[in-house]
Amino acid sequence: MTFQGRTVEVPSAGTTPLVDARAHLFNGATVEDYRRSLTAGIDRVAARIAGTERPFTGITPDRLAPEISAVDLDRPLGDPAEALAELEDVYLRDAVYFHHPRYLAHLNCPVVIPALLGEAVLTAVNSSLDTWDQSAGGTLIERRLIDWTAERIGLGPDADGVFTSGGSQSNFQAMLLAREEACDRASADSPVPIAKQDILPRLRIIASEAGHFSVQKSAKMLGLGPDAVITVGTDRHRRMNPAALAREIDRCRREDLRVMAVVGTAGTTDFGSIDPLPQIADLCADAGLWLHVDAAYGCGLLASRTRRDLLDGIERAHSVTVDYHKSFFQPVSSSALLVRDGAALRHATYYADYLNPARMAKRRIPNQVDKSVQTTRRFDALKLWLTLRVMGADAIGALFDEVVDRATEAYDLLAEDPRFEVVTRSQLSTVVFRWLPPAGPLRALADEANLHAREALAASGEAVVAGTKVDGHHYLKFTLLNPETTLDDIAHVLDLLAEHAGRYVNDRTAAPELCRAAG
Numbered sequence: 001m002t003f004q005g006r007t008v009e010v011p012s013a014g015t016t017p018l019v020d021a022r023a024h025l026f027n028g029a030t031v032e033d034y035r036r037s038l039t040a041g042i043d044r045v046a047a048r049i050a051g052t053e054r055p056f057t058g059i060t061p062d063r064l065a066p067e068i069s070a071v072d073l074d075r076p077l078g079d080p081a082e083a084l085a086e087l088e089d090v091y092l093r094d095a096v097y098f099h100h101p102r103y104l105a106h107l108n109c110p111v112v113i114p115a116l117l118g119e120a121v122l123t124a125v126n127s128s129l130d131t132w133d134q135s136a137g138g139t140l141i142e143r144r145l146i147d148w149t150a151e152r153i154g155l156g157p158d159a160d161g162v163f164t165s166g167g168s169q170s171n172f173q174a175m176l177l178a179r180e181e182a183c184d185r186a187s188a189d190s191p192v193p194i195a196k197q198d199i200l201p202r203l204r205i206i207a208s209e210a211g212h213f214s215v216q217k218s219a220k221m222l223g224l225g226p227d228a229v230i231t232v233g234t235d236r237h238r239r240m241n242p243a244a245l246a247r248e249i250d251r252c253r254r255e256d257l258r259v260m261a262v263v264g265t266a267g268t269t270d271f272g273s274i275d276p277l278p279q280i281a282d283l284c285a286d287a288g289l290w291l292h293v294d295a296a297y298g299c300g301l302l303a304s305r306t307r308r309d310l311l312d313g314i315e316r317a318h319s320v321t322v323d324y325h326k327s328f329f330q331p332v333s334s335s336a337l338l339v340r341d342g343a344a345l346r347h348a349t350y351y352a353d354y355l356n357p358a359r360m361a362k363r364r365i366p367n368q369v370d371k372s373v374q375t376t377r378r379f380d381a382l383k384l385w386l387t388l389r390v391m392g393a394d395a396i397g398a399l400f401d402e403v404v405d406r407a408t409e410a411y412d413l414l415a416e417d418p419r420f421e422v423v424t425r426s427q428l429s430t431v432v433f434r435w436l437p438p439a440g441p442l443r444a445l446a447d448e449a450n451l452h453a454r455e456a457l458a459a460s461g462e463a464v465v466a467g468t469k470v471d472g473h474h475y476l477k478f479t480l481l482n483p484e485t486t487l488d489d490i491a492h493v494l495d496l497l498a499e500h501a502g503r504y505v506n507d508r509t510a511a512p513e514l515c516r517a518a519g
C-alpha cells in the first residue's frame with residue numbers, strides 16, 4: 001500500500017493464531033501467567049528502584065527518540081520477559097524517579113506501598129466507576145472516601161463529590177458548576193428572558209496572581225471571554241491580598257459584571273502559600289459569591305496533626321479541589337472535587353438510556369457517572385482506601401509534616417548562604433531561590449546563570465530542580481515531597497547549582513564578546 005507517496009508495509013491479518021491471542025486474556029485459566037508476568041515486572045521495577053543512584057540519567061529527547069522509533073510495533077515479541085527487557089532501554093533506564101531523595105522539582109511525591117497494592121488490584125479487577133452495575137462495592141468505597149474527605153474539610157451534612165483525574169479536572173468541574181449556578185441566578189434575576197450566550201461574556205472568576213493556570217484554561221474551555229479571569233495581587237508571602245479582592249468584587253459590581261467564583265488557593269504551586277481563607281470567605285459571604293478552594297497541594301494538611309489550622313476557613317468553601325497524588329503520597333492519578341451542596345453536581349448529570357436512565361436515579365441506584373465529567377472512570381479511590389486501612393491518615397499527615405519541616409530548614413540554610421537569594425518562607429514545602437552572581441556588572445547574568453545551572457544539573461542527573469519566574473526574573477525552585485530528602489541532600493544540591501552557575505559566569509567573563517552578545 002502507498003501512503004503519502006511512500007510504500008508502507010501493511011501487516012497481514014491473521015498472523016497470530018487466535019489460540020495464542022486468547023492465552024493473553026486475563027481469566028481463570030491464565031492466573032498463573034498473570035502471577036508470573038506481574039512478578040517479573042515487579043522484580044524489574046524493584047531492581048531499578050533499589051539500584052537508582054540518581055533521579056535521572058540526564059538523557060535528551062534527541063538521544064531517546066531513536067530508541068523508541070526503532071521499535072517495530074507490528075512485530076510483537078510474544079513474550080513478556082522480552083518485552084520487559086526491551087522496556088529497560090526505552091523507558092525504565094532513563095525514567096525520572098520521584099522516589100529519589102534528590103528529585104526536588106515538581107509536585108510529584110514518592111508513593112506509599114499500600115497505594116501501589118491498590119493500583120495492582122484496581123487495574124486487574126478493572127471496575128469502572130460510572131455505574132453501580134460496573135462497580136458495585138467500588139462505588140460505595142469511593143463514596144465513603146468522599147464523605148471522609150468532606151468531613152475532614154468540614155463541608156457539612158449536604159456535601160458530596162467525586163474522584164477525578166487530577167487537580168486540573170477538579171478545578172475545571174468546579175468552574176463548570178459555578179458557571180451553571182451563576183447563569184441560573186442571572187436568569188432568575190433578570191426581569192426579561194436572557195440567553196446564556198449573553199451572560200457568559202459578563203462572567204468573571206477572581207483568583208490570585210499566584211493561582212494555578214488550570215483556572216485560566218478552565219475559563220477558556222467553559223466558553224468564557226479572554227478577560228474572564230481577574231488576578232489580584234498578593235502580599236510578600238504570595239498570599240492573596242483580601243483588600244485587592246474586595247476592590248475587584250466592587251469594581252465588577254459597578255461594571256455590571258458577574259463574579260461566578262472566587263478561587264482561593266491553599267498551597268500555591270510555586271510558593272506553597274495559603275490564601276487568607278477566612279477573610280476571603282467573609283467577602284464571598286457578604287457578596288453572595290461561590291468560593292472555590294484549590295487545595296490540590298495543601299490538602300495533605302487535612303491529615304496533619306500539627307498544621308490543620310493552616311487550612312482554617314476551607315470549611316466555608318462551596319467547592320474544594322484535593323490532589324491525593326500530591327500530598328497524600330498516592331500514585332497518579334488520584335484527585336477529587338468536593339462540594340458543600342451535593343445538589344450542585346446535577347450540572348454534570350445527563351441521563352442516557354443505555355447507561356444511567358433517570359429511573360435509576362429515582363430508585364436511588366448510586367451511579368457516580370451522574371456526578372462526573374468522565375464516563376468510564378478508574379477506581380482510583382481504592383489506593384486511598386488501602387492507604388487509610390493499612391497506614392491511617394495520621395501516618396500520611398506525619399510524612400507531609402516532615403517535608404514541611406524540611407522546607408523550613410532549607411529556607412534557613414539558604415537565608416544564611418551569601419551565594420543565594422531566597423524569596424519567602426513557604427507555608428508548605430517549596431523553596432524559591434536564585435544564585436546571585438557577584439555584585440557589579442555580572443549581576444546582569446543572573447537570569448542566564450540560573451537557567452543554565454538548572455539545565456546543567458538535570459543533564460548531570462545528580463538532582464532535578466524546578467524553575468519559575470519571580471518579578472520577571474528566573475528563579476530556581478525546590479518542591480520537597482520526599483521525607484527521605486535530608487538537609488545534607490539539599491546542601492549538596494545547592495553546592496552543585498552554585499558550581500554550575502559560577503562556571504557559566506566565569507566562562508562568559510573569559511569571553512567578553514559572548515557576554516556582550518548576551519546583552
Ligand SMILES: *Cc1c(COP(=O)(O)O)cnc(C)c1O
Pocket residue numbers: 107165166167168169171211212214265267268269294295296297323335
Ligand atoms: C498541581 C496543581 C493543580 C493541577 O493538578 P493536576 O493534578 O496536575 O492536574 C491545580 N492547582 C494547584 C494549586 C496545583 O498545585
